[in-house]
Amino acid sequence: MAALTALVPIPASVTVDAAAPFTLAASTRLIAGAGAGATAALAAQLIETVTGRLLPIASQDAGSADIVLEMAGAGPAESYRLRAGTDGVRVTGADPAGLFYGMQTLAQLLAGDGRQVPAVTIADAPRFAYRGAMLDVARHFFPVATVTGVIDRAASLKLNHLHLHLTDDQGWRIRLSSRPKLTEQAAGECYTAADYAQIVDYAAARHVTIVPEVGGPGHTHAVGVAYPELAGAPVITDAVRAATARFGGELPVAGQPYRGVAVGFSSLRCDSDATYDFLADVFGELAAMTPGPYLHVGGDEALGTPADDFAEYIRRVTALVTASGKTPIAWHEAGAAAGLAAGTIGQYWGFRTPRDGMDGHARAFVANGGRMILSPADAIYLDMKYDLDTPLGLTWADGPTSVERSYRWEPVDVVPGAGPADILGIEAPLWTETVRTAADIDALAFPRVAAAAEIAWSPAPADHPQRNWASFRARVGGLGALWRRAGIDFFRSPEIDWE
């Protein structure tokens, strides 16, 4: 029974069978059915991490000591079934992603003592199609190996999108051959096209879609460092002075790199054809490099951009992305722009209880034929402090944000008037003003990203006996042993009894 306490996100249905557990034997193999070979190879690695045993992979003659991975070829997208008992373990995926998630559940079941799988029957499928995390690689840059580590961590919690915030005032992190000066003059460090392809491929093998973001018209000071003719003059308000002073930086100066953490002072020139030629180059190249369906266009905190200019920018950038064959995603402020391309997805980063019209902006995407991704900042902004003693992180979102608060919210209650079908999914962003290393990422993301994953994957609380804080708290505690073995440097939150 004990190992059942390490299941996060909780599967849709778990039946504990009154039988003896499955126990790894000296002869245990992974038996990969047709179409299951790639998952079996990943399963062998993961099971080795959890148990210390590298199981051989075979393709036939399954016996009662073996673990079978097979494709059903039917069933809801990303769903799987898992049965374990003295006659072996069988994981059946409706599709390759479902089989991959079944294998992640198996690893959590094995995490108890590293040798036994309780006798269970599990039937599981996700609540939301889009389950994401975001990493800001602009405020601080992270090497490819850190990003692939983030992909492994996300996939282990059944998240299926990684949004990369590639550009901001502080730097441009993706090398583009159409606009080489962006990374020659405004990056420091960046991903080459080959790095990006490596990230995309690594993610795809783990059923994670990369969502690249190139934001505008605000958050674009770095563009003006490379191409001064595209940028308006920095708008220095008292808020910009205060935020810049906070980390001892110098005020933004046109054409010079900016190292502070202020927001809302930069804007592209929205009335100039040169800006739209630039966007056509950038999004055209990004679309060609990105197999996934989404390109994120930003649109947040354009405090220095007049409303008409903002609307013109959003209208044209979402049209460009749509013409490239991709679906645009924009932060919720873009919902205010008349002429937003039909079907644009809105990412809501307001509060669990909306204020100042932010919910209206989110509803505008739905009225326009799109859907919403929910990232309520006072629940799942992973860059908020846990408590006032947390060395890293910020507090602006009514922070600090405890693990309990990150768990206790219900997606359909956030934006009044928007129903379950209007929610594409959930995403937990990690902004990196205060985050420099892979260990910093782990300390802020874990355990709260597990709360976001359960809300994104598992049935609503009303539909599931274990979708509650007391159960989640116990199950996350049970995951501590697996996280340690996987090298995840999680925050030992005093809210959790860690195993």
Ligand code: TNX
């Ligand atoms: C708000 S959320 C921002 C970011 C900051 C973040 C810090 C959003 C769309 N904009 O520029 O990094 O707060 O928490």
